[in-house]
Amino acid sequence: MGNVQARTKRFTTGSAMAIAMALAAGLLAAGAPPAFAVSQPTPFIDGVPYVGAELRRQYNYDYSACRNPDGTGEGITLEWLRDGVPLPAERQGETLRVLPEDQGHRISMKVYPLTPGQSGCPTGSQVSPETLPIKASSRAMGWTGRGNFEPLARTHDGRLILYPRTYTYYKGSCEGACPTYWGAWDEPVQVGQGWNVFNIVFSPGDFDGDGFNDLLGRDAAGNLFLYPGDGEGGWLERQQVGQGWNVFNAIVGPGDFNGDGTNDVLARNPAGDLFLYPGDGNGGWLAPTKVGQGWQMMNKIITAGDMNGDGPVEVYARDGNGHLFLYPADDAGGWQPSSLISGGWDVFSEIAGLGSFSHSKYNDLAAINGNGDLVTYSAGASTTVLWGPYGPVGRGWDVFKELL
Numbered sequence: 001m002g003n004v005q006a007r008t009k010r011f012t013t014g015s016a017m018a019i020a021m022a023l024a025a026g027l028l029a030a031g032a033p034p035a036f037a038v039s040q041p042t043p044f045i046d047g048v049p050y051v052g053a054e055l056r057r058q059y060n061y062d063y064s065a066c067r068n069p070d071g072t073g074e075g076i077t078l079e080w081l082r083d084g085v086p087l088p089a090e091r092q093g094e095t096l097r098v099l100p101e102d103q104g105h106r107i108s109m110k111v112y113p114l115t116p117g118q119s120g121c122p123t124g125s126q127v128s129p130e131t132l133p134i135k136a137s138s139r140a141m142g143w144t145g146r147g148n149f150e151p152l153a154r155t156h157d158g159r160l161i162l163y164p165r166t167y168t169y170y171k172g173s174c175e176g177a178c179p180t181y182w183g184a185w186d187e188p189v190q191v192g193q194g195w196n197v198f199n200i201v202f203s204p205g206d207f208d209g210d211g212f213n214d215l216l217g218r219d220a221a222g223n224l225f226l227y228p229g230d231g232e233g234g235w236l237e238r239q240q241v242g243q244g245w246n247v248f249n250a251i252v253g254p255g256d257f258n259g260d261g262t263n264d265v266l267a268r269n270p271a272g273d274l275f276l277y278p279g280d281g282n283g284g285w286l287a288p289t290k291v292g293q294g295w296q297m298m299n300k301i302i303t304a305g306d307m308n309g310d311g312p313v314e315v316y317a318r319d320g321n322g323h324l325f326l327y328p329a330d331d332a333g334g335w336q337p338s339s340l341i342s343g344g345w346d347v348f349s350e351i352a353g354l355g356s357f358s359h360s361k362y363n364d365l366a367a368i369n370g371n372g373d374l375v376t377y378s379a380g381a382s383t384t385v386l387w388g389p390y391g392p393v394g395r396g397w398d399v400f401k402e403l404l
Helices: 002-025
Strands: 054-057 076-082 095-097 107-113 152-155 160-162 165-170 180-185 189-192 198-205 214-219 224-227 239-242 250-255 264-268 274-278 289-292 298-305 314-319 324-328 339-342 350-355 364-368 374-378 387-394 400-403
Touching: 054 107, 198 250, 214 250, 250 298, 264 298, 314 350, 350 400, 364 400
Parallel strands: 298 350
Antiparallel strands: 054 095, 076 107, 152 160, 152 400, 160 189, 165 180, 198 214, 214 224, 224 239, 250 264, 264 274, 274 289, 298 314, 314 324, 324 339, 350 364, 364 374, 374 387
16 A cells, blocks of 8 residues: 555656646647556565475566456566576476476576556566575475475374375455465375384485485384385385484484585484484485584474575474474574474474475474364464464374374
8 A cells, every 4th residue: 555655646746747847838738648657566486496396476566557458367478587598488387397407596587568568567577586596395395296285194004195285376356365375185195005114204305306205214223215206196116325324313304404405314313412414416425414412302303494485494393391492504504593482382292394384485384283183383484483373274183103
């Protein structure tokens, strides 16, 4: 409303003076209305800079007056750029699916009128700010290649159950409903059995560089196995990627912890020392480093991905008294200052970072409460506060041993 008022005020003052001057000079033709200046808006990209994500134009009221000549639909078109260079024609459209070949590059978007000079449209073209460098697919991108919030759960008898979701983009008029995403659960499907041979199972995101999210499992002998995801909710042939991992009592996948664009692993030993095992992006490892101590006081380490959309990932941890702490990574292999979020988190049998339930750029935490309800917590742009619980978004989830 403030922008509308400001534009109206500028027109009222400036145009009145211009009309008076034109009348005095005899230059204002009878019946010809004065021209309205159209602002030159800046477009913005909605979505996250990860392989597997879907990027789209963030709705902007400044384009609402730009219509097709027949008055229907927006009179603008998009062009997607990578490092400032237009992507091939086959990748152009309303949305852009981020591919493995985009990793390490920056995406931007050019917006221009379909009909040059169309009333109400900005002149020329405008280019959005670039995304952060594209990172490897994170756990938040899900399992079916759609970049969705898709819980994967392990039962006590070792079955893996996938809960896919479908999101539909609704482009409303903003008179009744603004553009938003509507999400619905697909039918759950069993995607594995016999996984009770592993005492630790987790997702590192895409670990082997093919663009699809993977699982890692550790057996009682300390062997670590990679199960590459096939992008359709299933698995390719497993590979052993480590041994001697039974020295750790907690192993998690934070995503890209050190800021090099590939996904990593954090492992804690019984003494409470925390080690970073950087992934090399091809299913192997770089040299590990110690990144913490005193973590033995935590009974749950929760990897949430990038909760607030600023680039570095966030790690949460719950202590034996039910207090939840935030440990933001610095995107360089270390930490930013930690903080206490709140108490009372011991009421949850499971807490996990599964991505964004609302299909936004902000990830959520998902938790299973004592009633078996699946609820979510959101941080938005600030990770120091969690809002929730929202939902329940599912019931009967206490049949599961863990969320992956």
